[in-house]
Amino acid sequence: MKKISVLILLLLVVSCKLIDQKEDENESQNKAITVKDSTVVNDKDENGCLASAGYVWSKVNKECVKGFSGIQLNPMDKQDNDDETLSAYVLFNEDASKAEVFLPKDTTSIVLSRAAEGKPWVLNDWQLVPWKGYVLKKGGKNMFAGDGEIGQKVMNSDTEQQ
Template sequence: MKKIITLLIFTLALYSCKLTNQNDEETEGGKANTTVKDSTVVNDKDENGCLASAGYIWSKVNKECVKGFSGIQLNPISNPDNEDETLSAYVLFSEDAEKAEIFLPNDTTSMVLSRSAEGKPWVFKDWQLVPWKGYVLKKGTENKFAGDGEIGKKVTETDTEQ
């Protein structure tokens, strides 16, 4: 009787190990199939490898992908209290501050302005970035954008009392 019970326990233990091993294999195969079925490959990288859907664009000055609304925000002169980031221009500077890259609204490319000396404006064709009470971006003699020189989005109103 002891031999039969021992044999029965041994058989059950061996059989349960086999079931556990099969379940592990099914789970691993199931995960692989689920991953393939549920994943979607999105390839919206630009020619420089920047992920456009995440808001990244290529910076010619910094030679890397940057967030589109990063840098110094310059609001349109016609709407200085603008809160719509898509209507603003953005400025990124090179490490030595000799070059300024301008990202204009509704434009997928940027332009790089250079300056001849510290304190002088950055210039490219008829565009100028003038350091005055922050920065003023001019096209010809017309002021187009201006900002206080602070990096990032400007918040003009808050929901909390101070």
């Protein structure tokens, strides 16, 4: 009887070890498949801004911001623009001495400076003029304009007007 008990105990230990080894092998295979099948997306820019969430680096505010969260300026030829990807957006620093402009289809912003309050912000041939909101000019030509309100403008509504 003692020999049978020892034999059964020995079989249990050996079978448990084999089961553990199989589980370890299965885990290793599953990990390899998971790593192989999944891709890690790292779309942060050099400043740590998450581009897929719409964040860009603000040069004047020194932080990640949503570029389209500033003052929306619509193209002059499409003032009733519903497509925010065609608009320019403006962010100001704390004392409003600098204006950062995010142009449509451009990955970088431009920073304009002004000499005094009431004067336009300027960089080379770009000018941001405070007039009935803001007008963004390039080389004397009006390119974009907006009412000076922050955020996206809703031009059409789903609700009926009475």
